[in-house]
Amino acid sequence: MYDVNEINDLTMKTKIAIILFLTVSLPGMAFNLFSSQEQKDPWTPQQLLNPAELAKMLNNTKLPQSYVFSVGPQAVIKGSIDIGPARMKGNLDNLRLQLDKLSKNAQIVIYCGCCPFDRCPNVRPAIELLKNMQFRNYKLLNLPRNIKADWIDPGYPVND
Amino acid sequence: MTRLFLISAVIIFFGNISTGFAQTQRIALGDKAPEIELSDPNGRPVPLSSLKGKLVLIDFWxxxxxPCVKEQTELAGLYKKYKRSEFTKGKGFEIYGVSLDAKKSNWETGIHTLNVQWIQVSDLKFWQSPVAKTYNIQELPFNVLIDENGIILAKNLHGAELGKAIAGYLIRK
Structure with a gap:
């Protein structure tokens, strides 16, 4: 025979657990959902390139090399092409000129590294340009914090 | 019950991991701020140690x-207000602006446009600047408040918190 009080106690415990679970985890989920809707990034998650992967390519010249464009304050990554901050029209025009010379199938990597993506004024204009110019194989280097934390500190190759 | 807690803990952990890490505590309160020997826009070296005797805010921008540019107007207010004040931690308040700019023209135009009145130094090396490493800077803006002997009193305070911290050292007469 079940004791009614015991069953009540059990359901009560479950209820408390569920309520606790929801109050603690829901705000975080809602926040994540909100922030991803807020931004409407012009790139897909598949277009984000892991820094370790680019470093591997740069360290092994036998691998097919991508065109790496810096669209931020300075071309830190070894061998990358310095376009300058893409938020400035002159620099974006320069990027267009450089891209005009390439095949639509060219492997292209874009990076800035000034700040986290949500604050970066440079990556969006550059990625939108690539998208509009109908390039097929471009990536955005995934530097979630900045070029120091995500590239220089791990010891990946830099320009001197 | 325990399992539910564990699940929520895991969700919270991974849900927030992307929202940012705290500054690593390598530049600790009570430590002596490492020397910075950089030059101003005229090429004149202005070592941090030359400000000994004052309460100093090292502003990395x-x-x-x-957000750093936006903060410069707030700093201008603090500078004007406290420049000549006497503190328990130093006589006079100075700001030592360290720029992580890459191009001199941008740096100079910024100083000019924002009408920055305090000390400005840079090696124009962007995130490759050795000071970014020495001070373990993870993100800009970043700042460090030091006393008359270069001892770190506070770090990364912004807005009202920064004003309150400085005012806290005022000698009331």
Whole structure:
């Protein structure tokens, strides 16, 4: 025979657990959902390139090399092409000129590294340009914090 | 019950991991701030140690960093208000602006446009600047408040918190 009080106690415990679970985890989920809707990034998650992967390519010249464009304050990554901050029209025009010379199938990597993506004024204009110019194989280097934390500190190759 | 807690803990952990890490505590309160030997826009070296005797805010910024640029007006207010004040931690208040800009023209234009009145130094090496490493800077803006002997009193305070910290050291007469 079940004791009614015991069953009540059990359901009560479950209820408390569920309520606790929801109050603690829901705000975080809602926040994540909100922030991803807020931004409407012009790139897909598949277009984000892991820094370790680019470093591997740069360290092994036998691998097919991508065109790496810096669209931020300075071309830190070894061998990358310095376009300058893409938020400035002159620099974006320069990027267009450089891209005009390439095949639509060219492997292209874009990076800035000034700040986290949500604050970066440079990556969006550059990625939108690539998208509009109908390039097929471009990536955005995934530097979630900045070029120091995500590239220089791990010891990946830099320009001197 | 325990399992539910564990699940929520895991969700919270991974849900927030992307929202940012705290500054690593390598530049600790009570430590002596490492020397910075950089030059001003005229090429004149202005070592941090030359400000000995004053309460000093080391402000790491750059013209490419929007929140940093925005903060310069707030710093101007603090500078004007406290420049000649006497503190328990130093006589007079100075700001030592260290820019992580990459191009001199941008740096100079920024100083000019924002009408920055305090000390400005840079090696124009962007995130490759050795000071970014020495001070373990993870993100801009970043700042460090030091006393008359270069001892770190506070770090990364902004807005009202920064004003309150400085005012806290005022000698009331």
């Amino acid at each position: 750059a013209t490419w960093c929007a």
